[in-house]
Amino acid sequence: MIRVNSLAHVYDKGRRLKFPCWEIGDMEQWLLLGASGSGKSTLLNIISGLLKPSQGAVLINGTDLYNLPVRGLDRFRGRHIGIIFQRPHLIRSLDVLDNLELAAVMAGLPIDHERNRSLLADLGIGDLAKNYPDQLSQGQLQRVSVARALVNKPDLLIADEPTSSLDDENANQVIKMLTTQAKDNGAALIIATHDARVRDHLTKTYLL
Numbered sequence: 194m195i196r197v198n199s200l201a202h203v204y205d206k207g208r209r210l211k212f213p214c215w216e217i218g219d220m221e222q223w224l225l226l227g228a229s230g231s232g233k234s235t236l237l238n239i240i241s242g243l244l245k246p247s248q249g250a251v252l253i254n255g256t257d258l259y260n261l262p263v264r265g266l267d268r269f270r271g272r273h274i275g276i277i278f279q280r281p282h283l284i285r286s287l288d289v290l291d292n293l294e295l296a297a298v299m300a301g302l303p304i305d306h307e308r309n310r311s312l313l314a315d316l317g318i319g320d321l322a323k324n325y326p327d328q329l330s331q332g333q334l335q336r337v338s339v340a341r342a343l344v345n346k347p348d349l350l351i352a353d354e355p356t357s358s359l360d361d362e363n364a365n366q367v368i369k370m371l372t373t374q375a376k377d378n379g380a381a382l383i384i385a386t387h388d389a390r391v392r393d394h395l396t397k398t399y400l401l
């Protein structure tokens with residue numbers, strides 16, 4: 194269970210961004226909607242433990258993220274939250290499988306070769322395990338990002354604008370992939386978007 198309480202954030206010289214309370218149950222799937230500039234990325238960064246809010250708390254399974262020491266927070270994030278950024282931030286000098294393994298190492302977890310291979314197979318890129326990021330298409334890179342986000346069996350999977358640059362067919366495929374993978378891996382899901390095509394796929398909505 195994830196709970197967001199009385200959150201607000203003020204950037205230097207910026208206006209005050211306020212976020213309504215939010216409870217996300219185990220394996221629930223949510224859309225985070227809001228106009229450009231409403232604070233979607235800010236909220237995702239706060240929930241992910243990447244941006245300390247000016248006010249309020251984020252509780253993940255009872256742990257108050259911003260009460261953790263910095264190192265503890267990094268480790269907690271690596272173990273409990275999988276993030277799919279708008280652009281895949283893969284390490285270019287590592288092949289796909291090594292990129293996945295690095296996610297486990299960074300979180301202080303043992304490497305599970307079998308799980309990593311089967312994640313790639315589930316995402317239809319099992320044959321690309323030994324390829325390097327610059328040998329992959331954008332769609333394949335996005336699949337690697339999803340696999341990497343799932344490596345450590347997170348409680349929460351977060352995707353920020355995953356479909357904004359895709360045509361209808363690919364947008365549909367990506368949403369299906371995210372909802373299915375979250376479900377199969379026992380994770381809750383948040384998709385931030387202002388893409389109207391995504392709205393029919395998820396019923397729970399948090400509006401900014």
Ligand SMILES: Nc1ncnc2c1ncn2[C@@H]1O[C@H](COP(=O)(O)OP(=O)(O)OP(=O)(O)O)[C@@H](O)[C@H]1O
Binds near residue numbers: 230233236
């Ligand atoms: N690092 C920053 N420093 C100062 N102001 C920022 C920073 N990041 C975001 N802002 C401001 O905070 C507000 C919310 O930005 P945010 O990126 O969270 O919105 P968003 O809903 O994700 O927008 P979009 O849909 O366009 O990506 C905007 O007014 C933005 O200019």
